[in-house]
Amino acid sequence: MNIDGKNVSLKRKDEIKQKIQQLQNEGKRIPKLVVILVGNNQASQVYVRNKEKACAYVGMLSEIMRLDESVLEDELIQVIERLNHDETVDGILVQLPLPQHIHEEKILDLIDPKKDVDGFHPINVAKLFLGQDGLVPCTPQGMMVLLDEIHYDLTGKEVVVVGRSNIVGKPVSLLCLQRNATVTIAHSRTENLKEVCQRADVLIAAIGQAKFFTKDYVKPGAVVLDVGMDRDENDKLCGDVDYQDVKDIVSYITPVPGGIGPMTIAMLLENTLKAYYNREE
Numbered sequence: 001m002n003i004d005g006k007n008v009s010l011k012r013k014d015e016i017k018q019k020i021q022q023l024q025n026e027g028k029r030i031p032k033l034v035v036i037l038v039g040n041n042q043a044s045q046v047y048v049r050n051k052e053k054a055c056a057y058v059g060m061l062s063e064i065m066r067l068d069e070s071v072l073e074d075e076l077i078q079v080i081e082r083l084n085h086d087e088t089v090d091g092i093l094v095q096l097p098l099p100q101h102i103h104e105e106k107i108l109d110l111i112d113p114k115k116d117v118d119g120f121h122p123i124n125v126a127k128l129f130l131g132q133d134g135l136v137p138c139t140p141q142g143m144m145v146l147l148d149e150i151h152y153d154l155t156g157k158e159v160v161v162v163g164r165s166n167i168v169g170k171p172v173s174l175l176c177l178q179r180n181a182t183v184t185i186a187h188s189r190t191e192n193l194k195e196v197c198q199r200a201d202v203l204i205a206a207i208g209q210a211k212f213f214t215k216d217y218v219k220p221g222a223v224v225l226d227v228g229m230d231r232d233e234n235d236k237l238c239g240d241v242d243y244q245d246v247k248d249i250v251s252y253i254t255p256v257p258g259g260i261g262p263m264t265i266a267m268l269l270e271n272t273l274k275a276y277y278n279r280e281e
């Protein structure tokens, strides 16, 4: 069965919309998200526009700062420092990937952890590691919300996460561990990947390879969360999972599009609202 991420994200956004309406009624300041987009990466343009639309839908203020591909690292640093000090700004997101000449780590470390709605700053990463309350990366958090939606209890379950990036693979592994799953993190150097994946009660596919996971990777009855945002042979958007091949043997699967992607955006809005409340307190 499909897990309808689009619909779940809509429910979440409607809840946020109500909260913002309430702030408005009380004459309070309205939460604001700033997205920094460097260069003109095609995919990034689409994602950023989706974020802008979502902000408008819930009544949140948003600003997209479009910087030229050739922007100097120092200029970007100045922009972030200004936003860090801007009292009207609650969330700052620097869209990845950044151009080659800019050091990603240096930039992410600079964002005020209180405004780090991506949850990529070392302080927030450490909080997640320690199980402390902080800003949690959006895509992994979105996956937890979808598991809640199907009332799936991870306790004692075998979770296999394929992919070990800082933005998806590692954080989602920690969240599953927190929920008492037995977690395996696989990657490009993993031996016998097929056999490892076949053990999974929950398979999390986050490698960026179109339709890589066919049914011989999937245990019948497993839950499959497909994070991939890939292009197939016809340049059509698809996931890391071969949906047609596995759909009849899984218990649940997130489709692409309409699965994890929309949840990422809903969680971004939730994080911005959380950052707002934390700062107002």
Ligand SMILES: NC(=O)C1=CN([C@@H]2O[C@H](COP(=O)(O)OP(=O)(O)OC[C@H]3O[C@@H](n4cnc5c(N)ncnc54)[C@H](OP(=O)(O)O)[C@@H]3O)[C@@H](O)[C@H]2O)C=CC1
Binding pocket: 139, 162, 163, 164, 165, 166, 167, 168, 169, 186, 187, 188, 189, 193, 206, 207, 208, 209, 227, 228, 229, 230, 260, 261, 264
């Ligand atoms: N829906 C959403 O909201 C989001 C979707 N995405 C999508 O998710 C996918 C993953 O993104 P991201 O985590 O940033 O990816 P990265 O490219 O940063 O990391 C990919 C990971 O997958 C591993 N990997 C690559 N190929 C294989 C393979 N053949 N077998 C096993 N492991 C492999 C790599 O291993 P190694 O470490 O050994 O190199 C690496 O750990 C992409 O399609 C991306 O577009 C990303 C973010 C949000």
Ligand SMILES: Nc1nc(=O)c2c([nH]1)NC[C@@H]1CN(c3ccc(C(=O)N[C@@H](CCC(=O)O)C(=O)O)cc3)C=[N+]21
Binding pocket: 046, 047, 050, 093, 094, 095, 096, 097, 118, 138, 139, 229, 237, 256, 257, 258, 259, 260, 261, 262, 264, 265
């Ligand atoms: N600092 C930073 N934070 C991110 O969260 C971040 C990033 N950089 N860089 C790129 C990835 C990717 N990502 C997506 C967000 C929404 C969809 C999304 O809305 N997907 C729709 C379809 C989109 C389409 O039509 O192309 C869906 O799956 O239904 C996808 C992918 C966020 N990322």
